[in-house]
Amino acid sequence: MKSLKVGIIGFGTVGTGVYKLLQSFPQIEIKKIAVKNINKKREIENFNTELLTDNPYEIVNNPEIDIVIEVAGGVNPTFDILMTAVKNKKHIVTANKELLAKKGSELFQCAKENKVIILYEAAVAGGIPIIMPVKTILCANKINKIAAILNGTTNYILTKMAEKELSYETALSQAQELGYAETDPTGDVEGYDAAYKIAILSTISFGKKIDINKIYREGITKIKAQDIKSAKELGYTIKLIAMGQVLDDGKIDVRVHPMLVAKKHLLAKVKNATNSIMLSGYPVGDLVFTGAGAGAEPTSSSVVGDLLVLASDLEVSNSPMPLTVCRHEEYAEQIDIGDTYNEYYIAITATNNPGAIGLIGTICGKHNINISTIMQKGINEDNTAEIVVITEKSKESDVQNALKEILESDRIKCIDNLLRVMN
Numbered sequence: 001m002k003s004l005k006v007g008i009i010g011f012g013t014v015g016t017g018v019y020k021l022l023q024s025f026p027q028i029e030i031k032k033i034a035v036k037n038i039n040k041k042r043e044i045e046n047f048n049t050e051l052l053t054d055n056p057y058e059i060v061n062n063p064e065i066d067i068v069i070e071v072a073g074g075v076n077p078t079f080d081i082l083m084t085a086v087k088n089k090k091h092i093v094t095a096n097k098e099l100l101a102k103k104g105s106e107l108f109q110c111a112k113e114n115k116v117i118i119l120y121e122a123a124v125a126g127g128i129p130i131i132m133p134v135k136t137i138l139c140a141n142k143i144n145k146i147a148a149i150l151n152g153t154t155n156y157i158l159t160k161m162a163e164k165e166l167s168y169e170t171a172l173s174q175a176q177e178l179g180y181a182e183t184d185p186t187g188d189v190e191g192y193d194a195a196y197k198i199a200i201l202s203t204i205s206f207g208k209k210i211d212i213n214k215i216y217r218e219g220i221t222k223i224k225a226q227d228i229k230s231a232k233e234l235g236y237t238i239k240l241i242a243m244g245q246v247l248d249d250g251k252i253d254v255r256v257h258p259m260l261v262a263k264k265h266l267l268a269k270v271k272n273a274t275n276s277i278m279l280s281g282y283p284v285g286d287l288v289f290t291g292a293g294a295g296a297e298p299t300s301s302s303v304v305g306d307l308l309v310l311a312s313d314l315e316v317s318n319s320p321m322p323l324t325v326c327r328h329e330e331y332a333e334q335i336d337i338g339d340t341y342n343e344y345y346i347a348i349t350a351t352n353n354p355g356a357i358g359l360i361g362t363i364c365g366k367h368n369i370n371i372s373t374i375m376q377k378g379i380n381e382d383n384t385a386e387i388v389v390i391t392e393k394s395k396e397s398d399v400q401n402a403l404k405e406i407l408e409s410d411r412i413k414c415i416d417n418l419l420r421v422m423n
Contacts, residue, residue, distance in 0.1 A: 003027050004311045007059030009034045009081065010072030011052075014095060014122075014303070016044065017296030018069060021304045028311065032059045034072070060085035067310065069303060070094040071122075079103045086110045086118075091314075093306045095122035095299055101196035101212045104203075108326035117324060119306035124197045125150060125275045127298025128291040129305075134204050134279075135324055143205040143281035145245040147422070150197040152273030152293045153181045153188035154220050154240040158258075159271045161228045162237055168223055180273055190219035191256040194242040202244035202254050205279070208332035210244075210254055216337035218257035227347060227417050230388050234345075234373065236260035237268045241422065252332040253340055260345050260421045267422070338397040343372070343421035346389040346399075348406070349413040352379050356411045357387060367402035369394045384413055390421065 004027065008015055011033050022028050034056035042049075053059070060068060060081055068085045072078055073096055082092055082099070087110065094100070100107070100123055111118050121131045125148075134143070149155050153175055160171040172189070175181035187193050195217045199210045220240050231238050239261045244254040261268040266288055270276040275293025280286050292298035350356040357374060364371055370392040377386035391399070399418070406412050 003029055004066045004314070005029045005031045005064050006067045006069055006307065007032045007034070007062065007065045009056045009059060009068060009070045009078075011035045011042075012071070013296045014071040014299045015069075016042070017300035018071060018303050019044070021300045022307075025304070025308065028307065031062065031065050034059055056081045057084065060088060060090065063088075065090060066314070067091045067093060067307060069307065070096055071299075071303065072096070073098065075099050075102055079107070082107060083110055086114050086116055089114055089116055091116050091310055092118040093122075093303055093310065094118065094120050095303055096120075097123040097193070097196040097200060101199040104200070104326075105209055105328075112325060117310060118326075119310055119324060120200070121306050122299045122302035124201050125277060125289070125291070126152075126293040126295065127301045128275055128277065128289050128293060129302070130201065130277055130289050131204065132306075132309075132324075133289075134201070138279075138281070138284065138287075141281040141284045143279055145243075145280040146198065146201060146205060146277065147241060147243045147267060148198065148201070148277040149239055149267055149270050149275055150194045150242045150277070150293065151188050151191075151240060152275060153185065154191075154194070155270065155275070156180045156273045157189070158220060158223070158228075158238055158240065161223070161225065162232065163271075165225060165229075167225050168221065189221055191217040191240065194240060194256045198242035198244055198254060198256060201242075201277070202252065202332075203328060206244065206246055206252055206332060207328060208252065208330055209328050210252070210332055211334060214254075214334040216255040216257065220258050222417060223258055224417065226386070227345075227419070230347065230377070231260050231345070234260070234388070234390065235263050236345075236421070237263060238419070239267055239270070241267070247335070250333070251335050253335050254332075255337060255340070258419055260419055262421075262423045265422060338395075338400065340396045341393050342396065343393050343423065344389075344391040344399055345417070345419040345421055346391070346403070347416035347418075348387045348389065349384050349416055350387055351411050351413065352383045352385045353411055356385065359409055359411055360387065360389060360406060363402050363405050364389075364391070367398045367405070369398055369402055386416075 038054045157171040241259045242256045276290040373390035
């Protein structure tokens with residue numbers, strides 16, 4: 001392989017991992033590394049600090065650099081930096097799921113006009129190979145459904161809540177102590193991270209652009225220890241699920257929210273910080289990809305893998321990897337969460353008076369909702385009772401309307417939680 005010169009933008013955990021891994025590939029020369037703080041001490045043996053710059057435009061405007069590796073994250077100013085690189089005919093390898101989900105359409109269009117390639121295996125599920133398989137070896141298939149655990153932080157928290165019977169707050173604190181969660185965990189626990197990833201994966205799987213702003217997103221912050229306990233008693237575990245599916249009418253349903261997942265389901269067995277992706281398509285059938293979804297080593301594996309594949313192709317062609325070029329011209333027609341059909345887990349606190357369960361059943365029937373399971377969890381000291389309902393498949397808007405009517409009764413104190421169910 002001929003020698004290639006690269007620049008790295010971002011030198012945190014992943015950037016450092018990429019740098020270290022590239023030391024095994026002498027044909028790749030690192031020309032410059034853009035950092036926020038040029039004076040920060042780097043725990044890297046024999047590191048040449050002359051490689052560092054605090055100006056990323058020194059990389060994207062450098063005529064010697066062939067490929068830009070971007071692992072800085074964020075949209076601003078990263079989008080402008082990468083657009084400059086593309087206009088300067090530089091290929092891009094990135095792990096930036098937020099940028100791709102929000103601004104990918106513009107970036108890929110510019111890349112197409114300038115005949116350069118953008119590779120982003122590391123943007124979805126860290127070290128799990130999923131982007132390239134979908135774009136290449138699976139391109140003969142019509143993929144119609146994705147169900148995935150795409151965020152290791154939330155999966156770790158929910159695993160510990162289930163196994164150790166911890167509260168959400170305690171499990172989050174442990175995740176932060178171990179480095180699985182950021183000091184500000186909002187991006188993970190509120191589902192933003194998973195939403196970016198399912199937007200990217202759905203776009204390449206279904207062949208139409210997915211609007212990140214139309215993805216229903218709900219995090220795990222409302223999950224209580226009692227929900228975990230009730231789910232376990234009913235034969236389920238709770239996971240943050242990112243899903244996308246093509247409906248019979250061609251519309252696309254893409255969303256992120258917690259779900260009760262039946263213990264027999266493969267995704268129910270995915271624990272701690274592991275990620276897993278289930279794809280269904282024709283003619284291949286069902287496929288499952290499972291592995292490390294984050295961290296320096298898994299993510300750098302994908303980044304450097306993209307880089308080496310691109311470098312190998314550049315030896316023989318000035319227009320490398322034609323299958324990876326983005327050809328999605330139109331946006332999908334995405335449906336609203338209110339138009340989806342699901343089974344539901346509903347946790348209700350009611351006064352301990354005769355007729356509460358009958359009232360719930362009557363109102364559900366009025367709104368075309370069949371109940372498959374209903375149970376009372378006992379009497380609390382304040383003379384209230386916890387009632388858990390599992391419905392058959394129902395329309396979301398019908399369920400929401402039923403809950404509004406249920407709440408109007410003086411027998412009902414509150415709706416503690418509403419979660420969807422995956423069997």
